[in-house]
Amino acid sequence: MSDSMWQGSGVDLDAYLTRVGYEGDVAANLATLQRLHAAHVEAIPFDNLDPLLGRTEVPLDIAHVQEKIVRQGRGGWCLEQVALMAAVLERIGFTFTAFAGRTRIRTGSPFGPALHVALAVHAEDGLWLHDVSFGAYGLHEPMRLMDGARLDGDFSFDLVREMSGERVLRFLRPEGPAELYGFTMDMRYPSDFELLNHFCLTHPRSPFNHRVVLQRTQARVRHLLVGNQLTELRPGEPAAVRELDEAEVLAALQEIFGISLRSADIMALGKVLACR
Structure with missing residues (x-):
């Protein structure tokens, strides 16, 4: 195991860059940070399949997350992805800290557990919110981490500060802003990641251990599958929602989310879906 806090010296950087389709030089600057963020979210989906497949551990050390996400072509939930990204950024030479956020968009409450994690990265002229793992509603590139910051594009976001002192990342939809998480x-x-990981894997109120949750954040389209309900988001259009049957859910793994599963896991997941 690496002796650095985020295990950056254990990263196979060339393999990671190949996995996300990143080409060109890497340096600890804003241009690299932006390109890495976009490449990661385009290539690596949010994937909670391990607990549904009966696995009682989801290790967060760099050896395991690389094997799963980089070499096996899987996705991962936010703790795995941020552990991987933190190791990559540490290896490149970035300075950053991690923080936890309370998800609001799926709970409708600002008082839930702080299960989501992201990074605050120093780059050139300031601090940047670098969040590669929030999924379909999340950022495609980093945004400035300061009160009143706004990121405009096909999908737009802003950051507001509440009286409590929490910052809130908001997804700016045509019908009005949606609060994603407060932090x-x-x-x-x-x-801390290990404690959150244990909750996500084992707790009866975890949102991630009893139904399929897959998400992918691409530049012009985002997909979210919860159970058998698939949501597709496109710029300036209402969300398109439809129900999938068991065969369509299994097909969506590769066709929509780009997840490579071993044949034995596909069969096991099919049995899980048939029982629900």
């Missing part, structure tokens, strides 16, 4: 800048460490 403070309290630092989180790999040991």
Whole structure:
């Protein structure tokens, strides 16, 4: 195991860059940060399939997350993806901290557990919110981490600060802003990731251990599959929602989300879906 906090020296950087389709030089600057963020979210989906397949551990050390996400072509949930990205950024030479956020868009409440994690990265002229793992409603590229910041594009976002002191990342939809998550800048460490990981894997109120949740964030289209309900988001259009049957869910793994599963896992997941 690496002796650095985020295990950056254990990263196979060439393999990671190939996995996300990143070409060209890498350096600890804003241009690299932006290109890495976009490449990662385009290539690597949010994937909670391991607990549904009966796996009782989802390790966060760099050896395991690389094997799963980089070499096996899988996705991962936010803790795995941010652990991988933190190691990559540390290896390249970036300075950053991790923080945790309370997801609001799926709960409708600002008081849920702080299960989502992301990074605050120093680059050139300031601090940047670098969040590669929120999924279909999340950022495609980093945005400035400051009150009132706004990121405009096909999908737009802003950051507002509430009276409580929490910042809130909002997805600016045509029908009005949707609050994604609230957060403070309290630092989180790999040991905190382990506690959150245990909750996500085992707790009866975890949103990730009892139904399929797959998400993919591409430049012009985003997809979210929860259970058998598929949501597609395109710029300036209402969300398109439809129900999938068991065969369509299994086909969507590769066709929509780009997830490569071993044949034995596909069969096991099919049995899980048939029982629900």
